[in-house]
Amino acid sequence: MASLRKRRGNWYVRVQRWVDGARKEIQIPLRTSSKVEAMARLAQVNKVEGDIKQGIMFNFAWLNENSTTTSIRRFTLKEACDTWLDSRKRLQNNTLSINKQSIRYMLAAMGENKPINRILSVNIIKFIEYLESNGLSITSINIHLRTLKAMLRYWHKRERLRKMPIMEQLPTRKADPHYITDREFGGIMQLEGLDNFYKRVFLLYRETGMRLREPIMATIEGSWLDIPNLSKGKVGRHIELDETLQAIFSEYKTWLIEGYGSRIKDPGDHISKVFKKALVAVGVEDRKHFHSLRHTYAVRMLIKGVSIYDLKLLMGHSSVTTTEQYSLMNLKRIAQDFPKIAPKGAFLGKEDTALEDTQPLLKEYVA
Numbered sequence: 001m002a003s004l005r006k007r008r009g010n011w012y013v014r015v016q017r018w019v020d021g022a023r024k025e026i027q028i029p030l031r032t033s034s035k036v037e038a039m040a041r042l043a044q045v046n047k048v049e050g051d052i053k054q055g056i057m058f059n060f061a062w063l064n065e066n067s068t069t070t071s072i073r074r075f076t077l078k079e080a081c082d083t084w085l086d087s088r089k090r091l092q093n094n095t096l097s098i099n100k101q102s103i104r105y106m107l108a109a110m111g112e113n114k115p116i117n118r119i120l121s122v123n124i125i126k127f128i129e130y131l132e133s134n135g136l137s138i139t140s141i142n143i144h145l146r147t148l149k150a151m152l153r154y155w156h157k158r159e160r161l162r163k164m165p166i167m168e169q170l171p172t173r174k175a176d177p178h179y180i181t182d183r184e185f186g187g188i189m190q191l192e193g194l195d196n197f198y199k200r201v202f203l204l205y206r207e208t209g210m211r212l213r214e215p216i217m218a219t220i221e222g223s224w225l226d227i228p229n230l231s232k233g234k235v236g237r238h239i240e241l242d243e244t245l246q247a248i249f250s251e252y253k254t255w256l257i258e259g260y261g262s263r264i265k266d267p268g269d270h271i272s273k274v275f276k277k278a279l280v281a282v283g284v285e286d287r288k289h290f291h292s293l294r295h296t297y298a299v300r301m302l303i304k305g306v307s308i309y310d311l312k313l314l315m316g317h318s319s320v321t322t323t324e325q326y327s328l329m330n331l332k333r334i335a336q337d338f339p340k341i342a343p344k345g346a347f348l349g350k351e352d353t354a355l356e357d358t359q360p361l362l363k364e365y366v367a
Helices: 035-047 049-053 077-086 093-110 121-133 138-157 182-189 196-208 243-258 267-281 292-303 308-315 320-327 331-337 359-366
Strands: 003-007 010-019 022-029 057-059 071-073 219-221 224-227 237-240
Touching (some): 003 035, 049 057, 077 093, 077 138, 093 121, 182 196, 196 267, 196 292, 219 243, 308 320
Antiparallel strands (some): 057 071, 219 224, 224 237
16 A cells, blocks of 8 residues: 655655566655645545556646646656666667667657557557658668667566557568678778778778777787677677787777877777778779678688687677578688688688788788
């Protein structure tokens, strides 16, 4: 049963409810200093205590000057979105930016005052239609659907949403990962107008499979590169580096912290743009970009005989299903694109994973 509590001369009702396995206390102001009046209002609260414990909020008459009756206070989509976004402040800026854009689309499509408990499957369909009418691609629509689903699951878990609507991703054709071939990478390494510092950085990414901004959070201990579970995959991993790659990483880390001869607002964006310009300079197809270096690392490891399960750990994937996309590629074509490391007459099975094909490049561009 709900109980009374007096604070600073006024009475409150205390209701205990369980959220995520933890007990949470809800305090409802009674707006009176009279115990007699407080007992009368407590009786009204007790009538709907079960609903309050289920997460339903009420506008009691004494809390609303313009009404003499008690009514259910609707938990609107705007309130739900604002609170959910506030709970995600610690996430990376890129993720938050996507979430905020998704929220803007939600509110525009469904209305800010839409009660969250009235979001049904038909509203999801209308949300998709709204995104399509704004010219969004299937991939973008699926991203915003995932945001909506994450937000609704958050409130369903906290008993503010009684039933999850049916939500399914739009079907897409799985595109092959775009990697940088030996010929393309060699062309970048031969660019006369490209500072050797950037060539060393590109080598580092190709030989480690790091995501663009992971070096910022990564550290070196001995010969091991430690990447914590703060990035996209949420899986920490460790990569052993030779002395040359250790030196490149240390140089790059210093550049990220102090700047390499210039003040750069976002070092990651800067590195990405320099790489894209290099790709254009050597005539690489437009669909390839900085993240292609990570794909390049994956396919090179497969050619060298690394198992799909070991590659999962090296890539920091949360599921081997994600890693398997590389094993479904045309391995014959991949072997032809990397002739220096592909074993003759076969496409897999090579045990030696040393960077013998990289050593000439390292010697030339580290000095």
